[in-house]
Amino acid sequence: MLITIADILPPNEIEEIRTMLGSMRFEDGRATAGWSAKLVKDNEQAREGAALTLLRERVTNAIQSNEVFNLAARPKALTPLLFSRYTEGKQYGSHVDNPLMNGVRTDVSFTLFLADPETYDGGELVIESMSGEEEIKLPAGHLVAYDSTTLHRVAPVTGGERLVAVGWAQSYVRDSAQRELLFDLETARRNLFAQHGKTPEFDLLAKSSANLFRMWAEV
Ligand SMILES: O=C(O)CCC(=O)C(=O)O
Numbered sequence: 001m002l003i004t005i006a007d008i009l010p011p012n013e014i015e016e017i018r019t020m021l022g023s024m025r026f027e028d029g030r031a032t033a034g035w036s037a038k039l040v041k042d043n044e045q046a047r048e049g050a051a052l053t054l055l056r057e058r059v060t061n062a063i064q065s066n067e068v069f070n071l072a073a074r075p076k077a078l079t080p081l082l083f084s085r086y087t088e089g090k091q092y093g094s095h096v097d098n099p100l101m102n103g104v105r106t107d108v109s110f111t112l113f114l115a116d117p118e119t120y121d122g123g124e125l126v127i128e129s130m131s132g133e134e135e136i137k138l139p140a141g142h143l144v145a146y147d148s149t150t151l152h153r154v155a156p157v158t159g160g161e162r163l164v165a166v167g168w169a170q171s172y173v174r175d176s177a178q179r180e181l182l183f184d185l186e187t188a189r190r191n192l193f194a195q196h197g198k199t200p201e202f203d204l205l206a207k208s209s210a211n212l213f214r215m216w217a218e219v
């Protein structure tokens with residue numbers, strides 16, 4: 001499942017985060033890539049330190065408290081976020097993400113866009129699938145989450161600066177099709193409640209939703 005989620009953080013907070021990143025040091029992003037991804041990774045990442053720790057905590061909290069993210073990813077654990085910068089000419093060629101990062105199995109990959117799309121050219125996140133390619137470039141503060149099983153790339157930036165936070169979630173539900181089914185069922189349940197309240201049909205959907213999650217959850 002590929003899902004975009006609006007307004008993980010409001011514009012004023014994104015602005016503050018960009019200012020913080022502006023005074024932080026960046027280093028070659030290849031350090032955190034597997035051996036074959038290293039061959040195609042050409043970006044910079046904010047360096048470890050007190051400022052990065054604070055920034056990580058703030059952005060991770062915003063992502064973890066987003067209801068749609070929780071319903072779509074069913075996260076059990078998140079990796080430490082990376083803050084990446086792509087100046088003109090930078091890109092990240094086609095790769096698949098490492099299956100394990102910091103002891104977390106990567107089921108869901110996500111990118112939180114931090115720069116406004118009008119401020120840089122190129123730099124689309126391109127998700128490759130059997131049915132073709134999807135190019136994603138979202139407003140600052142919006143997030144895209146997609147299956148970590150996919151090949152994907154970041155198109156070359158041809159002007160300006162692309163800033164993103166990227167991370168990975170281990171999901172309670174390993175299988176993407178099961179996650180999507182739970183997401184749909186839960187969305188239908190909530191919408192039904194909003195329209196008709198706690199009806200017997202709502203209760204049946206609640207029962208199915210909870211029991212499928214119980215059946216599939218790895219704890
Ligand atoms: O910058 C992005 O949107 C994704 C980067 C990426 O694929 C990665 O860091 O593995």
Ligand SMILES: [Fe+2]
Nearest residue numbers: 095096097152
């Ligand atoms: Fe990736």
